[in-house]
Amino acid sequence: MRKYLFTTFLCYLCLFTFYTLAVNLGIRETSSIEIPTPTQIQHDSSEITIPPAKSHNDSCQLTEDCSCHVIGDCEPCDENELETEKYCNNYGNKEPIKCQWINNNTDHTVISLPKFQSCRRVKKVERAKYFEFQFANIVFAFLSCTLLFYRRRKLAADGYRKLVGRIGSSIL
Structure with missing residues (x-):
């Protein structure tokens, strides 16, 4: 039972961390990578032009x-x-x-x-790609956690059945 709670806690912690980072970063229109256009490049002798x-x-x-x-x-x-x-x-x-x-x-x-x-780069397209990638990560994390819970529960039930078979008890 502790293993299930610990695994659940880890999954929720991962999701909470993602949410907190997204909120703290404040994904805005200006937060995408911007490359200066030729008219925006400042010519400075100390920089490589x-x-x-x-x-x-x-x-x-x-x-x-x-x-x-x-x-x-x-x-x-x-x-x-x-x-x-x-x-x-x-x-x-x-x-x-x-x-x-x-x-x-x-x-x-x-x-x-x-x-x-x-x-x-088009800001709208880049923002849409970013959120699509993050959504895919959340879906894969959720599916992985679900599969992990199912697998652990099945292995625990199989181990319990084997233990009951060894002891000879009919408790299920």
């Missing part, structure tokens, strides 16, 4: 006559965009950007400013 990923605003970066900044969240590309747009080729995700011309000397009719650039 990361070359910006090729994006849809290559024409803007090549001429350096415009500046772009992110105005929205990363989101998955549509099926049509995956086949046609350059910014969806890298990761299959896009984020809206706003670009403005710096120099007025450039012929604005020749080069169009981009509206999107590629991004690595």
